[in-house]
Amino acid sequence: MSAVAVPAPGDDGAGIDRRYARLARPAVLAAVFVCAACGLVYELALVALGSYLIGDTVGQASIVLGVMVFAMGVGALAAKPLQHRAVVAFAAVELTLALLGGLSVLGLYAAFAWLDLYAPALVATAFVLGLLIGAEIPLLMVLLQRIRAQAAGSAVADLFAADYVGALLGGLAFPFLLIPFFGQLRGALLVGAVNALAGILLVGTVFRGDLGRRGRAGVALAATVVMATLAGAYLVAADFEVTARQQLYRDPVVHAERSRYQEIVLTRAVSPVADGSDLRLYLDGDLQFSSVDEYRYHEALVHPALSGRRDRVLLLGGGDGLALREVLRYPDVTSVTVVELDPAVVALARAEPDIRALNGAAFDDPRVRLVHADAFAWLRGAPGVFDAVVVDLPDPDQTATAKLYSVEFYSLLRQALGPQGRMVVQAGSPYFAPRAFWCIEASVRQAGWTTRPYHVDVPSFGDWGFLLAVADGEGAGPVPTPQVPAEAPALRFLAPEVLRAAQVFPPDRGPVPVEPSTLLDPRVLTYSRAAWRGY
Numbered sequence: 001m002s003a004v005a006v007p008a009p010g011d012d013g014a015g016i017d018r019r020y021a022r023l024a025r026p027a028v029l030a031a032v033f034v035c036a037a038c039g040l041v042y043e044l045a046l047v048a049l050g051s052y053l054i055g056d057t058v059g060q061a062s063i064v065l066g067v068m069v070f071a072m073g074v075g076a077l078a079a080k081p082l083q084h085r086a087v088v089a090f091a092a093v094e095l096t097l098a099l100l101g102g103l104s105v106l107g108l109y110a111a112f113a114w115l116d117l118y119a120p121a122l123v124a125t126a127f128v129l130g131l132l133i134g135a136e137i138p139l140l141m142v143l144l145q146r147i148r149a150q151a152a153g154s155a156v157a158d159l160f161a162a163d164y165v166g167a168l169l170g171g172l173a174f175p176f177l178l179i180p181f182f183g184q185l186r187g188a189l190l191v192g193a194v195n196a197l198a199g200i201l202l203v204g205t206v207f208r209g210d211l212g213r214r215g216r217a218g219v220a221l222a223a224t225v226v227m228a229t230l231a232g233a234y235l236v237a238a239d240f241e242v243t244a245r246q247q248l249y250r251d252p253v254v255h256a257e258r259s260r261y262q263e264i265v266l267t268r269a270v271s272p273v274a275d276g277s278d279l280r281l282y283l284d285g286d287l288q289f290s291s292v293d294e295y296r297y298h299e300a301l302v303h304p305a306l307s308g309r310r311d312r313v314l315l316l317g318g319g320d321g322l323a324l325r326e327v328l329r330y331p332d333v334t335s336v337t338v339v340e341l342d343p344a345v346v347a348l349a350r351a352e353p354d355i356r357a358l359n360g361a362a363f364d365d366p367r368v369r370l371v372h373a374d375a376f377a378w379l380r381g382a383p384g385v386f387d388a389v390v391v392d393l394p395d396p397d398q399t400a401t402a403k404l405y406s407v408e409f410y411s412l413l414r415q416a417l418g419p420q421g422r423m424v425v426q427a428g429s430p431y432f433a434p435r436a437f438w439c440i441e442a443s444v445r446q447a448g449w450t451t452r453p454y455h456v457d458v459p460s461f462g463d464w465g466f467l468l469a470v471a472d473g474e475g476a477g478p479v480p481t482p483q484v485p486a487e488a489p490a491l492r493f494l495a496p497e498v499l500r501a502a503q504v505f506p507p508d509r510g511p512v513p514v515e516p517s518t519l520l521d522p523r524v525l526t527y528s529r530a531a532w533r534g535y
Contacts, residue, residue, distance in 0.1 A: 024147045024206045029162040032140050034198040035094070036166030037173065039133040041191045042101040043068055044174045046126055049105055049184060052263055052284055053112050057399040060122075067123055068130035075134025082135070086142040087203055087210040091219045093139065094199025097132040099226045102192020104129065105184050106233060106240065113244040137163070143207065183258055185237040193230050196223060251280065255352065259344035266352065279354050280460075281320060283345070286395055290460035291358055294322055297426075297464060299494040300456045300502070302326035302390055304468050304482040305424035309387040311335070314416060316375045316404075318392040319345035321359030327390065328365050329489045337369045337386070339378050346370065376403055379412040386416055389423040396428075396436070402522035405440050410447035414471045422480060423449070423469045430455050430509045431463035435527040441467055443516040443524065448472045452480045454502040455509075456493075463509075 043064060050060030082089035104125050111121035141159055178187030200223045208216060233240075246253050251269035258264075262284045271278035271292050279291040289297065302323055306313070311334045313327050319340035327336050340346055349355050350363050363370065371378060375393065391413075396405045403409060413423060425444065430437040430453075437453075444451050449469040458464045468480040482499045484491070505511075517524035 025144070027202055027206050028140060028144045028147065029158060031198050031202045032137075032159055032162040033166035033169070034194065035133075035136050035140075036163040037170035038098075038101065038191050038195040038198075039129075039136075040167045040170035041174050041178065042104060042129050042133075042188070044171065045105050045184060045188050045191075046108070046122065046129075048174075048179070049108055050118075050122060051398065052184075053109075053118065055284065055286075055398045063122065064126050067126040068133070071127045071130025072134030075131040075136075076138055078131065079135040079138040083138065083142045086139045086146070087207045088215060088219075090136070090139040090143065091199055091203045091211075091222075093132050093135050094203075095196055095219075095222050095226045097129065097136075098192045098196035098199070099229060100125075100132070101129055101195060102189045102230045103233060105188040106237065109185070109241070109244050113247040143202075179258075180260070183237075183241075185241055186234055189230050189234045189237065193227060193234075196226050196230070248285065249282070251278065255348070257344060257348075259342050261342045261344075264342075264344055264348060266348070266355075268354075277354075279358070281355070283394060284398070286397070287460065288320060288394075289322060291354070293459050294358070296456060296493045297458045297461065298322045298326050299491050300454075300458075300464075301392060301424060301426055301466060303484055303488055303491070303494055304454075304466075304480075304499065305388045305390055305422045306330060306333075306488075307483050307485040308420065308422055309418075312384065312386045312388075312418075313337070314382075314386040314389045315339070316389070316391045316393055318390070319349060320355060321346075321349040321362040323390055323392045324362040324368065325359045328360075328362055328367065330485075330487065332487070333367060335367050335369065336365075337371060337384075338363075339371045339373055339375050341372065341374055343372050346372075376409055376412070379409070379416060382412075382416045384416075385418040385421075387418050387421050389413060389417055389421070391423065391425040393426070396440075396517075396522075396524045399522070399525065402517065402525040403519055405443060405517055405524045406522065407443050407446045407516050407518050410444050410449060414448055417471055420470070423471075425467045425469070427453070427465045427467050429461065429463055430465040430505065433527065434509055435512055435514055436524055437465050438512050439514045439517055439524045439527050441511075442514055443518075444469055446516040450479055452482060452503065453505070454482045454499065455505070456498065456502050 046064045047061045050064065051057040054060060079089070108118065108121055108125060112118040137159065141155060144155055144159060178191070182190055200219070203211070203219060211219060245256055245265065249265065249267050251267035253265055254268045255266035256264065265282040267280045267282070269278045270276060277291065281288040303326065306327065310330060310332065313333055313336045315324055315327065315336055315338045317340060318324055318338060319342060324336060324338060327333060346363065349359055362368065393404045394401050396402045417423060425440065427437050427440040441451055441453055444467055449471055451467050451469045453465060453467050455463055455465040468482050470480050482503060484494055484496055484499060514527065515523050
């Protein structure tokens with residue numbers, strides 16, 4: 001004999017507790033609002049995590065949104081057989097979604113750090129979350145109509161109005177509240193708890209009579225397990241992140257932080273060369289320097305561009321202060337404008353004793369003017385004209401940085417350079433990413449520059465390339481030749497014969513036919529996406 005749910009005291013026979021009858025409709029719409037906000041946060045969290053770990057923001061967003069929207073359609077269809085037990089089904093969906101959504105970032109980070117299964121794990125996670133999110137709306141529609149039947153058009157309008165406004169809240173809360181104050185791991189766990197609480201409150205108050213005694217006990221037990229799991233994960237999230245991060249780096253992590261723009265990691269290891277210590281800075285997983293051989297990179301980057309007039313120098317990027325150190329070694333440099341997006345990188349370079357020792361406390365020099373701004377936006381209104389420009393920007397392996405290697409960007413740089421001024425660009429590795437290197441060179445030429453590429457060996461990076469350039473047109477300087485200035489200070493690596501050899505490219509690393517990169521057609525991102533991570 002099957003068990004029959006007996007209406008609870010105060011039940012109106014439709015499963016709605018009469019004590020909450022006046023609040024029933026607003027409560028359902030509030031649940032729609034909260035569920036929509038939580039669902040959008042889950043989507044944004046997956047996109048953001050992928051952009052941090054993989055670097056392909058557009059690709060990650062396309063995969064996550066495409067898979068989730070498809071799965072939402074499947075979930076909506078899958079919810080049709082559940083509508084006759086809408087309250088129990090909604091409780092199960094919300095608790096499952098809260099648990100999986102809250103743990104999604106933690107699980108994907110673990111898959112990336114330990115299992116090397118990030119891509120399939122991302123697709124599976126996006127599909128399951130989309131399936132559960134898609135099942136919410138049909139079930140909530142049934143609950144809304146159970147309170148008071150209304151025309152389908154009006155019910156849909158009410159439901160989707162709450163849904164879209166909730167999505168707006170989630171979209172704003174993710175970048176401006178959750179990430180800054182809680183971080184990705186704890187932010188997702190907190191949203192999972194809110195998601196679970198919204199489902200529990202709706203089912204446990206307005207529709208409690210529909211569950212029966214056993215149903216209420218089952219929901220209460222499941223809710224307790226979900227909330228306890230999320231709370232436990234929240235407590236261990238910091239230790240987990242430290243352990244997972246260390247798994248990604250071969251050397252011990254001595255400093256790690258998530259700034260507004262990127263993850264900043266500093267590692268230290270014993271080295272058989274130099275002073276016995278190898279200090280390395282990583283931004284979003286990309287190596288920025290090794291203290292063992294950074295002088296090779298920075299000497300090759302800076303000094304050829306300063307072979308000529310150098311009163312006023314513009315440095316784009318270089319927040320670690322190491323390129324700035326080389327510029328300031330010339331006493332006839334009267335001013336250096338440093339445009340660095342992330343204040344956290346500069347703060348670390350100023351405060352961390354070992355980095356400060358490497359850069360010679362360069363940011364304390366009175367000749368330095370520091371500007372925290374996006375280089376592209378800043379150049380559009382750049383004040384003054386510079387004698388030399390040093391472009392030391394992050395590799396173009398992300399959508400956000402691809403614009404800094406575009407024809408439009410180099411066109412703006414022409415406007416900031418004085419007569420016969422020189423520009424040098426770090427252009428990546430012609431060995432590991434040859435198409436990306438020559439794409440950057442093509443983009444610089446397309447913007448109206450005459451270029452001279454060269455490359456040197458930096459053991460921690462491998463073979464690394466640079467572009468020395470002068471602007472074409474009236475008043476332009478001679479074709480640039482990488483050379484050590486006659487007034488150069490004592491250098492550890494760079495020498496005239498080194499630069500002469502650096503201009504020779506072997507046949508298998510010579511120019512290749514590639515299209516220049518533009519804002520609307522970022523070819524450099526396509527050419528470099530796999531290669532940058534390959535080395």
